[in-house]
Amino acid sequence: MRAIILAAGMGLRLVQPEGQQKPKCLLRFGDVSLLERHLQLLKAAGVGEIVFVLGFKHEMVEAELDSIDWKPSTEVVVNSEFSLGSVLSVHTAAEALTRGGDVLLMDADVLYDERVLDPLVANPQAHINRLLIDRDFEAGDEPVKLCIDNGVPVELRKQVVAGLKFDTIGESVGFFRFDERAARRLAEIVADYVATGRAxxxxEEAVRDLLQERSQTFDIADVTGAPWIEIDFQNDVKRAADEVLPQLNQLAGVLR
Structure with a gap:
């Protein structure tokens, strides 16, 4: 199993001191960067093949990786047009996405408990497609909503189409597992986005297309109750430090 971690963006919505901007994966909580937390949690879960998609100030991230001196070494691919959307980052990682075997696709800017990761790495030989849902979320325009109808994902978007039929709604954690066939199809969809000026x-828009064409079967893992937060705004940094990190420190895990 391989993890592809998207860490190319500029994080423009996160206000940082002028001249001190850095990739969000380098934010530190409990004196451990988000980047290192990903590495530790994935290692504990048995995922040793890790690919980082970098862009904005990628040298800083590569320096952090060097300082950690992680073994086995992680792969790095660089999206030079990181100011565009994350579709282009996934396209940049197309070779890793289509190399074979199950793939985890993960946002880098998430502080999370190992219980969020557990459903994604379960049964590594099973070759499955899996989405994560948190039903305890704050309504609004920001969360990417995952809507399910009779066990089938029917929407993955910030704005839910009016009149859509579903029986369950929650927030998508932003981590996905794809089997080899689904990963190759996602790579094709993403390539079409880039070729048609939608980079x-x-x-998530490309993942949504994959869900809605129903060419693959996806199951849903409910991680409601497990502490996690995606860090987009300055208030998220405060919540991560004041609310989420203390919960992680109270739970058995690889990091304290």
Missing amino acids: NLPH
């Missing part, structure tokens, strides 16, 4: 879109 500025978030990669």
